[in-house]
Amino acid sequence: MLRLALADIWHEKVLFLCSALGCAAVLAPLIVLFGLRQGVVAGLRAELLEDPRAREVVSIVNRTLEPTMFERLGADPRIAFLVPRTRALSATIVLENPARPGNGLRVELLPTAVGDPLLPGYSAIDGDELILSGTAMQRLGLNAGDPVLASVARSRGSSREVLTLPMRVGGTAPLSAATRDAAFAILPVLLLTEDFLDGTVDADARPVTETEARQRPFAGFRFYAARLEDVPALDREMRLAGIEVASRAEAVAGLLRLDRNLALLFLAIAGAGGAGYLVSLGVGLWAQVERKRRDLALLSLLGVRRRALLMVPLVQAAAVALAGAVLAFGIAAMVAGVLNRVFAGTVTGDRPVCLLTLGMGAAAAGVTIVGALVAAVLAGLRAAAVTPAEGLAEG
Template sequence: MLRLALADLWHERVLFLCSALGCAAVLAPLIVLFGLRQGVVAGLRAELLEDPRAREVVSIVNRTLEPAVFERLGADPRIAFIVPRTRALSATIVLENPDRQGGGSRVELLPTGEGDPLLPGLGAMEADALVLSAAAQQRLGLQVGGRVLASVARSRDGQREILTLPMRVAAAAPLSAATREAAFATLPVLLLVEDFLDGRAAPDARPGDAMAARARPFAGFRLHAARLEDVPALDAELRLAGIEVASRAEAVAGLLRLDRNLALLFLAIAGAGGAGYLVSLGVGLWAQVERKRRDLALLSLLGMKRRALLALPIIQAAAVALAGAAMAFLVAAAVAHVLNGAFAGTVTGDRPVCLLTARMGLAAAGVTLAGAVLAAVLAGLRAASVPPAQGLAEG
């Protein structure tokens, strides 16, 4: 039956070619549309994912947050990293290159810890370690591994007191982590600076234990969501709890809306175009069966089984679908090449604006094949129902 079905297609190859072209004409725009959705959304998502601050949520108003709050947030599976922070007014420090006396620079002091997404690859830090931003490193003329003096001054009982901490540059922060002059330090260092300014620590004090540091209240926090999709929900929940935060929730929510809207657009167009094509294919196969009723009756009279006659239009529909899908993917690939060249560097940076993959082509062929076979079933049932006597009657 397979050989007979393909031989019949070859005999009517012009009709077969027209049917395959009709399939390709419907399928090619759908593949291009799906490729545009994948390219644009994937490019925008990649840009956000490459920016470590895209998943960051930072509290912006000083509050008194008890350790239980951090335990609850740390246990949330949507949060991949969280670190407390001290008050903004006490989160600055003066750094000085020992080889350049008198050339100190005031920098922002930021909390960090193991697994910080802003500092990828950074392990556990010692208490005397600092990670400097590129701007601070350049300003002070320091290299990774070099020594640096950190100091903070206060006025107490009319006398000026200075806390000086000998530190070392453990690593350089990527530009995406901080564009301004900043230094990342462990939590005990920030607490020591805050306690010194509040008069609770002596000028000769040194950073305490990291575990003990987390057992006290903090003024705020910096956290990173586990997934990009979690950012809007975390932002909304924290605001609802009365904690003012800053995040890129609006940008992430906009991207997710774009993804959903493009998906709905694709489904609407694919549904309308696909349904129209399946109807036309089914009508064409039905017309073929009606045109070949005498031939099918003779085949039945010669002993061909009912299921073989049922398979005849199904095999032909599958051949049309596969040929149409192949042509459609070739046309879509050519269109994608033109679009990627025309929009290079304008929408998604250096990424393709229309992204087509072999997996996408196989999926399109599979869906088209399934639809064509479904449309051919009715025609197959009609072919199998032709009575053998009709071949003799028309002969």
């Protein structure tokens, strides 16, 4: 019956070609629309993901946050990285190149830890290391591995005391991490400068261990969501808890809304167009069965089983769907190429605005074939119901 169904298609190849073109006419715009959704949303998402601050949530008001809160945040699976921070007024330090004495540079001191998204590539940061911003490195004339003196001064009565820490340059922070003069250090270094400015430690004090440092309250935090989708929820939860934070929750929420709206638009158009085509395909196959009822009756008279007759419209519908899907993907690929050239660099940077893959083509073909088979079931049942007597009566 498979050979017979294909032979019938070849015999009426003009009708088959028209049916395949009709399928392609409906499917090609849907593939292009889906490719546009994939290209635009994927491009915007990639731009956000390339910026490490897209998943960042930072507290902006100094508060007293207990260690239990940081333990709770650290156990949240939605948070991929968390580091406490000290008060902003105490998070500055003066750096000096030992080869250029007397030319100190005041920089912002930022906390970091292993796995910091702002500092990719640094698997570990020692207690005596500083990761400097590019501007600070250039102004101090330093390179990775060079020694650097870090100092902070305080006034006690009429005397002036200076805490000096011999450090070394661990590397350069990416431009996305800090565009101003800044230095990244582990948490104990920031705590030491804060305690020194508060007058609770002497000038000869040295940083405590990381474990000891995290047992203390802090003024704020900086954490990164594991996924972009988690940023709006985490931002909202922090604000509900009374903690003012800064994040890109609105931009992320806008991207997610765009993704959902485009998905709904695609489903609406695909549903309307696909349903219309499947109905027309089913009606066409039914009419074809009615037109060939005498031939089917003769096959039944020759001993062909009803189950075999049922397969004829199904095989032909699958062939039409497969040919239409191949034609549609070819047309969509050409349209996508034109769109990508016309809108190059205007919407999603250097990424394609219409993104098509072979996997999408295979999925489109699979869905189309399944839909065509469903539409052909009634025609197949009609073909299977043809009795030998109908062929004899018409003969």
